[in-house]
Amino acid sequence: MTELEKGPKGRRRGRGARExxxxxxxxxxxxxxxxxxxxxxxxAAAEVSKRTAxxxxxxxxxxxxxxxxxxxxxxxxxxxxxxxxxxxxRLLAAFDIPSTTPLCPYIAAAVxxxxxxxxxxxxxxxxxxxxxxxxxxxxxxxGAACPEQLGEQLALLIDGAAARTRVLNADAFPTAAAxxxxxxxxxxxxxxxxxx
Amino acid sequence: MTELEKGPKGRRRGRGARExxxxxxxxxxxxxxxxxxxxxxxxAAAEVSKRTAxxxxxxxxxxxxxxxxxxxxxxxxxxxxxxxxxxxxRLLAAFDIPSTTPLCPYIAAAVxxxxxxxxxxxxxxxxxxxxxxxxxxxxxxxGAACPEQLGEQLALLIDGAAARTRVLNADAFPTAAAxxxxxxxxxxxxxxxxxx
DNA sequence: CCGTAAGCACACAGGGCGGTGTACATAACA
DNA sequence: TGTTATGTACACCGCCCTGTGTGCTTACGG
Numbered sequence: 001m002t003e004l005e006k007g008p009k010g011r012r013r014g015r016g017a018r019e020x021x022x023x024x025x026x027x028x029x030x031x032x033x034x035x036x037x038x039x040x041x042x043x044a045a046a047e048v049s050k051r052t053a054x055x056x057x058x059x060x061x062x063x064x065x066x067x068x069x070x071x072x073x074x075x076x077x078x079x080x081x082x083x084x085x086x087x088x089x090r091l092l093a094a095f096d097i098p099s100t101t102p103l104c105p106y107i108a109a110a111v112x113x114x115x116x117x118x119x120x121x122x123x124x125x126x127x128x129x130x131x132x133x134x135x136x137x138x139x140x141x142x143g144a145a146c147p148e149q150l151g152e153q154l155a156l157l158i159d160g161a162a163a164r165t166r167v168l169n170a171d172a173f174p175t176a177a178a179x180x181x182x183x184x185x186x187x188x189x190x191x192x193x194x195x196x
Numbered sequence: 197m198t199e200l201e202k203g204p205k206g207r208r209r210g211r212g213a214r215e216x217x218x219x220x221x222x223x224x225x226x227x228x229x230x231x232x233x234x235x236x237x238x239x240a241a242a243e244v245s246k247r248t249a250x251x252x253x254x255x256x257x258x259x260x261x262x263x264x265x266x267x268x269x270x271x272x273x274x275x276x277x278x279x280x281x282x283x284x285x286r287l288l289a290a291f292d293i294p295s296t297t298p299l300c301p302y303i304a305a306a307v308x309x310x311x312x313x314x315x316x317x318x319x320x321x322x323x324x325x326x327x328x329x330x331x332x333x334x335x336x337x338x339g340a341a342c343p344e345q346l347g348e349q350l351a352l353l354i355d356g357a358a359a360r361t362r363v364l365n366a367d368a369f370p371t372a373a374a375x376x377x378x379x380x381x382x383x384x385x386x387x388x389x390x391x392x
Numbered sequence: 393c394c395g396t397a398a399g400c401a402c403a404c405a406g407g408g409c410g411g412t413g414t415a416c417a418t419a420a421c422a
Numbered sequence: 423t424g425t426t427a428t429g430t431a432c433a434c435c436g437c438c439c440t441g442t443g444t445g446c447t448t449a450c451g452g
Contacts (some may be wrong), residue, residue, distance in 0.1 A: 212428095
């Protein structure tokens with residue numbers, strides 16, 4: 001026992017305060033939303049004093065941005081790095097993961113914060129562009145006629161499914177996957193038709 | 197002059213306080229979001245005392261719900277009631293209006309309020325279902341193979357365009373319209389192939 | 393063995409929030 | 423003329439928010 005389970009005073013656990021704060025953010029922001037989660041509650045959940053939290057983060061804004069950055073640092077690597085799937089299967093697999101990650105936190109943050117200049121909103125934009133880019137790359141790999149366009153289209157389907165799931169309280173990803181299959185096959189067929 | 201421009205006291209203008217409150221809501225909720233707009237500010241913008249506002253609405257929750265209800269009472273009638281367009285053209289026209297209504301307030305409300313039981317969230321669900329239903333009706337009129345499915349798909353595209361426009365700060369409706377055209381033609385072609 | 397860094401508890405500041413209490417003013421109607 | 427409905431102004435409540443100031447406690451490294 002080096003520094004585990006000390007008494008009510010002193011350093012508390014192995015993982016630093018920063019990690020505990022960020023993992024508590026992940027849970028609370030998802031369950032309650034960003035605006036409805038106060039720093040008091042967040043610090044209590046992270047078992048960290050408010051004073052300590054503000055020594056690790058300049059303010060709540062930066063904390064939110066960092067929370068988003070930690071969410072999926074290597075963009076959907078769980079999907080795009082699967083070498084056991086064909087490119088076409090990888091494109092379709094992108095419509096399966098969001099069920100494990102029930103809501104898209106990037107859309108939620110952009111809407112809740114409502115300020116396009118907020119650091120978290122800026123990161124949300126970057127992330128969404130990165131997803132579209134990876135989809136486009138995979139589309140090119142799959143031999144699509146117009147990879148950039150297909151990537152943007154598939155990204156729109158993912159966001160549509162996320163938004164609709166949120167509003168209707170019902171999973172909309174199957175519908176999106178069905179559309180995706182049509183678009184992908186269209187894009188590939190177009191090419192094979194053109195060249196033989 | 198019957199009741200216009202009275203002094204600082206007494207009834208102020210022709211349009212009742214209720215109308216002024218709701219139209220101020222429409223502006224402020226869109227510009228700042230719901231959560232970031234306080235009742236003080238809203239009443240000031242509506243030139244209405246806070247006391248009066250709370251005589252017209254039980255609370256902010258109900259005010260938000262009413263604000264949503266007033267937004268588009270007859271669901272997209274500007275699109276679906278146009279007799280000068282073919283059913284197919286009407287389906288595509290649904291992707292043009294949202295540029296005038298820059299953001300989908302229903303998605304925004306559902307995300308901001310974060311409570312599926314909130315009256316405004318419930319109405320947002322009803323509205324989204326109504327849109328999908330009208331799209332399905334028009335799809336049937338256009339002779340689509342599977343009208344309900346096509347309606348749900350087009351509704352998802354609209355929501356995707358709205359969400360993506362919000363996050364990326366760039367109009368995503370053209371992309372959605374392109375997908376819509378593909379889906380619509382597929383659905384109609386499938387039928388004509390089957391029967392002719 | 394002592395300095396320093398990291399953490400703690402607690403209290404508080406300053407403001408915005410939703411919502412209300414009180415007292416007064418006007419207009420329409422009887 | 424008097425009543426009622428509708429509105430006003432202003433102050434106030436309790437709560438929660440982000441963010442600090444102060445001083446104490448512990449662990450580790452030199």
